[in-house]
Amino acid sequence: MNAINNIIIDGMSFALPLFIMAIGGIYSEKSGVTNLALEGLQGMGAFVGALVAYNLVLKMGPDSRVPYYMAMLFAMIGGAVYSMLHAFLCINLKANQVISGVVINILGMALTSFLTKTINRNFYGAASDKFDLGVSARFTVPGLSKIPVLGAFFTSVYPFEVIIIVIAFIAWYFLYRTAFGLRLRACGDNPHAVDAAGGNVAATRFIAVMVSGALSGLAGMCFAYSISAKFSNDIYMGYGYLAIAGYIFGNWNLLPSLAACLIFGFAKSGGYQLVKALGMPSAYSDLVMTLPYVVTLFLLIFLSKRNQAPKALGEIYDKSKR
């Protein structure tokens, strides 16, 4: 019983950040910009957020809740600002979008690890390659958590999970229920039509990429506050790519993508509980770590054929071709 509870609790706290990152990816790709940069964007967001939180904790003491929420906010800002580089390369400089995404990832990783060390040495006088944050506090909903099995969804919840669910709803509303969302989706399928109807393809795509940056930054911060309890290079564990696999598997739609992320989350937490239950030595946890990736590969094998990417995905928009 307890094991099932743990699977649900850990699985949710891993799946939801993946999901919010996948939503960002959907925004960007629905607008026609391939976004392999999620990995770098979440890392850069987490770096900015962690730096802010680390400073605030020094000023306000470890008991204040302000640093936590400020970290979330600044992670989103950091991710959005860094994603402007990807948008600029893809939209204004007409660079190859796949290459640009990979460049953003490599540069992000190099920059954050360099800056973390340099800032630690020059401002805090410590030779350290990380910012310690500690694990976020959790809460349990009274009453609801007493329901058998399902109660685990309301037990030991990270506050960021609530934030993510709220933002996910807002993101869904904007994408499917507003004129802006319609135009954004049209940019990915038929940018020439958008242009003919008086919409601004470049601006819409730019905003979509920035949304993906902000949401990825938030996700990165959540990982920093839960799995790693610090900001360091450990943040680059390929979660960005898992999120990409998630929305490809979800056929660029929100709800199926959520299902994919939940599968990754439960595969991971379920594997850990299995290793624990069977009392296997710690080296076996390496085998478990492969589970989300193996599951992803197999899901992609079964589902990629029927999936339909946005029609103009990855194409550079050229007005003169209209």
Added chain:
Amino acid sequence: MRKNKNALMIAVISVLASLLVGAVVILILGKNPLSAYYNLLQGCGLAPKAKYAGGKSMLTDFSSYVDFWTPMIFAALSCAVAMKAGLFNIGISGQMLVAGFITTATIGYSTIPGIVAKPLAVLIGAFCGMLVGGLIGYLKYKFNINEVVSSIMLNYIASYMISFFIQTRYIDPLSRQSKPISDAARLTFHQIRIGGYKYDLPIGFILAIIAACVIKFIFDKTVLGFELKAVGLNRTAANYAGIRVGRSIVTSMAISGFLAGIAGVTYYLGYFASIQPRTLISTGYDAIAVCLLGSSDPFGILIASFLIEIISKGSTYMSSQAGLESEIASVITGLILLASACNAFFLAKYEGRKRKEA
């Protein structure tokens, strides 16, 4: 020819601009950028150090640098073969690791004499890399899986699986790495003493030069190369022309994996003699920078890899001498990569202006 010249010019400008940005960062940190860059050269044996330990000289450092340079040539060639066919092999690090590990486990710990073990190591490594690369190509062709996503997944799967095997079977409890391989299997003659000084002589370097020439020949003179390039330029057009696109995709990824495999053995059984568990090396990613900078041309890659490897190999010495974090090297590499990603744009701009003038 004219196009090559422009590409070269823009590559040079990319590097200079990146070095300039790096210099500004170093200045802000209150260090002297010129001496820091000079430290890079010293670390690679391209400039004399103030003093050397016994048995070492500038040539010792340089031979060690060539040893370090070799895997990068293979890795960048691997990236180039995929890129010519319009594919993006970001799984080079994973393919290197698989090749390195399987070769280490089979040849590295055996008692086969060196004359047999060394060629066998190269062959097994290349074969393993080819299998992984071919698998990625096959997944793309058969199931339409984006090669970037599948190779990243395989990277992590390989990294964790191999870490598991190393930690349960081959771990050296002192160094926390896999046990060192036998000297017979090692592809570098490590610390060979010639005329009073020690050198590291990599066998792989000769192979790397040959590989660069062969790849150049394949792309410029053979049907296979022509087909791969046609697929890379326009898949639909290639299909109409009767080229079997699916087969070309698998072939190019297999060749790419083949080269990545050799990169893996020259790295794990050459420059190093052991494998660190749970670590994917950055060579596979830096190879993309090298490949873009060398505009996917084998000879361009030789020059570009020489340059990028100075930055990454020299950074250790620079870090100890100038008191800068060695990560500044990967930042500069990242900036070069960023600049090369915009190359197409600047090239088009530049050529457009030339045309207007003419």
